[in-house]
Amino acid sequence: MHADLLLVLDAGTTSTRAIAFDSTGTIVASAGRPLTQHYPAPGHVEHNAAEIWNLSEACLREVADQLGQGRLAALGITNQRETLVLWDAETGEPLAPAIVWQDRRTAALCARMKADGHEPLVQARTGLLLDPYFTGTKLRWALDNWPDVAAAARQGRLRAGTVDSWLVWKLTEGKHHITDATNASRTLLMDLATGRWDPELLALFDIPAAILPRITDCAGDLGETSLFGTCLPITGCAGDQHAASIGQACLAPGGVKATYGTGAFLLAHAGHQPPRSAHRLLATLAWQLDGRAAYALEGSIFIAGAAVQWLRDGLGIIGSASETEALARSVPDSGGVQFVPALAGLGAPHWAPDVRGLITGLSAGTTKAHIVRATLEAMGQQTADLIDALRADGLPVALLHVDGGMVANDWLCQDLADSIGIPVRRPRVIETTALGAAMLAGLGCGWFDSLEDAAEAMVHADRDFEPEGDPAPRRAAWAHAIRQTLTD
Numbered sequence: 001m002h003a004d005l006l007l008v009l010d011a012g013t014t015s016t017r018a019i020a021f022d023s024t025g026t027i028v029a030s031a032g033r034p035l036t037q038h039y040p041a042p043g044h045v046e047h048n049a050a051e052i053w054n055l056s057e058a059c060l061r062e063v064a065d066q067l068g069q070g071r072l073a074a075l076g077i078t079n080q081r082e083t084l085v086l087w088d089a090e091t092g093e094p095l096a097p098a099i100v101w102q103d104r105r106t107a108a109l110c111a112r113m114k115a116d117g118h119e120p121l122v123q124a125r126t127g128l129l130l131d132p133y134f135t136g137t138k139l140r141w142a143l144d145n146w147p148d149v150a151a152a153a154r155q156g157r158l159r160a161g162t163v164d165s166w167l168v169w170k171l172t173e174g175k176h177h178i179t180d181a182t183n184a185s186r187t188l189l190m191d192l193a194t195g196r197w198d199p200e201l202l203a204l205f206d207i208p209a210a211i212l213p214r215i216t217d218c219a220g221d222l223g224e225t226s227l228f229g230t231c232l233p234i235t236g237c238a239g240d241q242h243a244a245s246i247g248q249a250c251l252a253p254g255g256v257k258a259t260y261g262t263g264a265f266l267l268a269h270a271g272h273q274p275p276r277s278a279h280r281l282l283a284t285l286a287w288q289l290d291g292r293a294a295y296a297l298e299g300s301i302f303i304a305g306a307a308v309q310w311l312r313d314g315l316g317i318i319g320s321a322s323e324t325e326a327l328a329r330s331v332p333d334s335g336g337v338q339f340v341p342a343l344a345g346l347g348a349p350h351w352a353p354d355v356r357g358l359i360t361g362l363s364a365g366t367t368k369a370h371i372v373r374a375t376l377e378a379m380g381q382q383t384a385d386l387i388d389a390l391r392a393d394g395l396p397v398a399l400l401h402v403d404g405g406m407v408a409n410d411w412l413c414q415d416l417a418d419s420i421g422i423p424v425r426r427p428r429v430i431e432t433t434a435l436g437a438a439m440l441a442g443l444g445c446g447w448f449d450s451l452e453d454a455a456e457a458m459v460h461a462d463r464d465f466e467p468e469g470d471p472a473p474r475r476a477a478w479a480h481a482i483r484q485t486l487t488d
Helices: 049-067 107-115 119-126 135-145 147-154 163-171 199-205 240-247 305-315 321-329 368-392 410-420 432-444 451-458 472-487
Strands: 005-011 015-021 027-034 072-079 085-088 158-161 178-180 214-216 232-239 256-260 264-271 282-289 292-301 338-340 358-360 400-403 424-427 461-465
Touching: 005 049, 005 163, 005 432, 015 049, 015 432, 027 049, 049 072, 049 085, 049 163, 072 163, 072 240, 072 432, 085 147, 085 163, 107 119, 107 135, 119 199, 135 147, 135 199, 147 158, 158 163, 163 178, 163 232, 178 232, 232 240, 232 432, 240 256, 240 264, 240 282, 240 292, 240 432, 256 368, 256 432, 264 282, 264 368, 292 368, 305 321, 305 368, 321 368, 321 410, 338 368, 338 472, 358 472, 368 410, 368 472, 400 410, 410 424, 410 461, 432 451
Parallel strands: 005 072, 072 232, 178 214, 256 400, 400 424
Antiparallel strands: 005 015, 015 027, 085 158, 256 264, 264 292, 282 292, 338 358, 424 461
């Protein structure tokens, strides 16, 4: 049977999915499982690493069984970034819970390191800021607070990595301990200019290099798995936001995408020299191929779809996310309500890990429709903050590519355009994170000669949303709500 499909494992924050694509970027088969969220203490967010693997394996097997083994040419991986997994090299089993990117337990450590003057060095080497978001402080905390982890490190048994590392280890039965360069760029430990673990940063965080994975390109020979009875090569890997940027064909400087999932993340292609933001954005990798890096500026919004999930599960005012579009349309505006969804602190450009969410402007006439609309409007306003920062850093933005589960909502896409004042383009396949991983896998296994060739074959636009009205009044109201949030 002809191997005509690319298989992708998309290990996200709230679910794990396996998706098969054909050479035109069409989804042929998929399977998904929800991932359990654990909140053991205020500010702590954890996953069970064994569950991540078990769900991933189940999804991969389900899709492979649907299609037959002979149709799969290669496997690509994309994953939630910054989440730390710790495991025993001898048993292949987790030694502790996975600490999720949303976790804020290292806020005090970050504050101490900032007070000690370490942030300029960290930002100069990594492009990142000292924030609990990133992996390095999580790893330091784990070594200090979990005796089993510390003992395994002393005995040479500890392996540490982001979710991609864990999945490749399990897929290859412990033969490969690797991480791709995009995931490595999110750890606070990799020199952005050299693409290598930085000895001075390892010393600063007191992290032994032996526990860390080898850094690789995003496409090529990354190992193989015998999970399906025959050897399937792993030929593509990237963190979810980097993969989504590739899946949106943001392949040249100035290309900008925003993904709206659990959080929302904006990446702007910045060329082949490491950028530096003067307006609290992050410098990061876009990808690395054949040892050469492309770079991006990034703005991270910690809470996006998670705010809708909170309306559903925390407040109980909606039964499903699909209700939000009709509720938002049912009122002419938010009735003066502003919702700053800082449920896990604020990310870019504020970087305030300790602030909490704020809802203002409530009155006796406020209904759940107003609160829902204010929640969706917060997505546009937070995005506008990031667009403003990009422009202030000298990067012109003329078009925003959007993807992720939230952008199936037409009202939200239009409000995004209205809020940022430029057109918003939605792709035909909104699963662009998985699509980008498929493009990398296709490049790595020889289907395509370049990412541009892959984009021409697999990336297709669906609809443009043109901005309407003057965004200035709502921007002013949002700025006031942000000031209240930061000063309360």
